[in-house]
Amino acid sequence: MKLNSKGQVTIPAALRRRHGLVPGDEVQVVDAGDTLRIVRVCGAPTSGQEVVAQMKRTATTTRTTDELMELLRGE
Secondary structure (H helix, E strand, O other): OOOOOOOOOOHHHHHHHHHOOOOOEEEEEEEEOOEEEEEOOOOOOOOHHHHHHHHHEEEEEEEEHHHHHHHHHHO
């Protein structure tokens, strides 16, 4: 791997798959003396969880799920 001009590296796809890393995951670079470690941040919300949380904060309807499904299905 090479460090680019912005100080970034690309984690190879095989390693991302093996360790379950997906776009949006939060990682930390830890100084371990003479080495650097890339560590997943535990407890950080996934990008999907962030989207759901944002949607929950912006919902403006008082309808139930069943009412919304009926409306969408045209029943």
